[in-house]
Amino acid sequence: MDKLAIQGGIALSGEVTISGAKNAALPILCSALLTAQSSHFTNLPHLNDISTLLHLLAQMGVGVTLDGSDGLVLEGGSLNNPLAPYDLVKTMRASILVLGPLVARCGEARVSLPGGCAIGARPVDQHIKGLQAMGAEITVEQGYIHAKASRLKGARICTDMVTVTGTENLMMAACLADGETIIENAAREPEVVDLANCLISMGARISGAGTDVIRIQGVEKLHGAQHRIMPDRIETGTYLCAAAATGGQVRLLKTSAAYLDSVVDKLMDAGCDIQLERDAINLKAPQRLKSVSLRTAPYPAFPTDMQAQFMAINAVADGVATIRETIFENRFMHASELQRLGADIQIEGNNAVVRGVARLEGATVMATDLRASASLVIAALAAQGETVIDRIYHLDRGYERIEEKLARLGAQVRRIH
Ligand code: EPZ
Numbered sequence: 310m311d312k313l314a315i316q317g318g319i320a321l322s323g324e325v326t327i328s329g330a331k332n333a334a335l336p337i338l339c340s341a342l343l344t345a346q347s348s349h350f351t352n353l354p355h356l357n358d359i360s361t362l363l364h365l366l367a368q369m370g371v372g373v374t375l376d377g378s379d380g381l382v383l384e385g386g387s388l389n390n391p392l393a394p395y396d397l398v399k400t401m402r403a404s405i406l407v408l409g410p411l412v413a414r415c416g417e418a419r420v421s422l423p424g425g426c427a428i429g430a431r432p433v434d435q436h437i438k439g440l441q442a443m444g445a446e447i448t449v450e451q452g453y454i455h456a457k458a459s460r461l462k463g464a465r466i467c468t469d470m471v472t473v474t475g476t477e478n479l480m481m482a483a484c485l486a487d488g489e490t491i492i493e494n495a496a497r498e499p500e501v502v503d504l505a506n507c508l509i510s511m512g513a514r515i516s517g518a519g520t521d522v523i524r525i526q527g528v529e530k531l532h533g534a535q536h537r538i539m540p541d542r543i544e545t546g547t548y549l550c551a552a553a554a555t556g557g558q559v560r561l562l563k564t565s566a567a568y569l570d571s572v573v574d575k576l577m578d579a580g581c582d583i584q585l586e587r588d589a590i591n592l593k594a595p596q597r598l599k600s601v602s603l604r605t606a607p608y609p610a611f612p613t614d615m616q617a618q619f620m621a622i623n624a625v626a627d628g629v630a631t632i633r634e635t636i637f638e639n640r641f642m643h644a645s646e647l648q649r650l651g652a653d654i655q656i657e658g659n660n661a662v663v664r665g666v667a668r669l670e671g672a673t674v675m676a677t678d679l680r681a682s683a684s685l686v687i688a689a690l691a692a693q694g695e696t697v698i699d700r701i702y703h704l705d706r707g708y709e710r711i712e713e714k715l716a717r718l719g720a721q722v723r724r725i726h
Pocket of ligand 1: 332335403429430431432433434435436470471472473474475613614636637638679680707
């Protein structure tokens with residue numbers, strides 16, 4: 310397993326380019342299943358999760374042709390195997406996003422239950438409930454979801470909680486259903502909007518994406534489209550936190566703060582000077598950050614995917630911060646690893662109290678999940694001495710060429726194979 314060795318104590322400075330959003334690319338790639346024609350996607354990040362999904366789509370018969378450095382063409386006409394096997398789904402939970410499109414396009418699907426992951430049980434009951442409301446007959450046997458529907462029919466669906474991929478799965482399925490589907494309590498995340506814009510360019514009739522009520526008028530067929538994946542707001546927030554934690558000054562390119570208000574506000578509260586441009590963000594950190602408390606919640610509130618990164622910056626800030634995680638039941642696993650670096654963190658249920666320390670000391674730590682590993686990178690960059698982070702395959706799932714981008718910002722980081 311690869312490791313990252315980081316020599317901390319260096320203030321990050323310089324420019325780095327943000328990649329396309331993983332959590333927009335994943336559902337958008339699945340939307341290619343909805344049409345027999347070809348679709349051309351650009352600004353795709355080179356991530357393990359993307360490669361895993363492309364392997365799954367190819368196994369189903371979808372034509373995958375790479376196009377230049379960050380583009381590809383998916384052709385859904387040769388789709389002939391509506392099966393998502395366990396060995397692929399278990400490594401990439403978002404594979405559940407093929408379920409809705411397969412039922413809508415093929416009238417059937419066999420998709421392995423994704424199972425839980427480090428941060429929680431991650432059930433998909435809302436995905437199933439919504440498809441059943443649209444007339445799909447669904448059984449769950451031997452760890453697989455078996456779904457059948459001659460043709461889905463429009464329905465009014467209100468999910469029990471806000472679910473990002475649940476909203477995305479149901480919105481994609483509804484595009485080819487007979488009649489109107491209304492999704493209430495829908496997720497408002499920007500990645501849901503990016504998917505809706507892609508579907509609309511394929512001929513779908515969708516209104517309300519970005520609000521908590523999305524209306525979809527089903528159509529007979531969708532056609533191919535061109536779509537550029539939106540910038541990754543979580544990668545953006547992660548590099549902003551890395552610069553903030555090291556007292557640095559950075560400029561992030563090909564990104565926007567449009568979807569990061571809650572994160573930018575918190576970084577300003579922490580003492581950072583942030584200047585926004587149309588497609589760039591500039592951050593100048595103070596010598597020492599001020600602690601900032603936060604509570605995660607669905608968009609537009611503070612994103613759970615930035616919680617771990619803010620625990621790291623609070624570990625080296627002045628004061629005491631309270632972090633409340635309301636989305637996932639086990640998303641504090643980075644805390645014990647941060648404590649190995651000298652952080653002062655008390656966990657009580659879904660609350661964490663973080664008391665800033667004068668400085669962290671390098672140590673050997675272990676990544677447990679994608680955003681936890683980002684938190685360890687940030688802490689390692691701020692710590693005195695060398696930190697070695699093990700199991701960084703977690704990082705490679707969601708951060709493109711991270712050591713290259715960090716080195717461009719002046720960090721001393723090397724990958725140990
Ligand atoms: C998406 O996961 C993201 N992944 C996650 O990012 C992100 O943390 C999460 O949304 C919340 O914003 C992708 O978009 C690929 P949910 P998702 O369904 O859709 C419960 C990352 O780091 N729930 O919005 O799986 C669930 O257990 C990843 O990039 C049900 O109970 O999350 C959770 O407590 C991590 N039943 C809450 O809802 C369901 O059927 C929100 O989950 C669905 C969800």
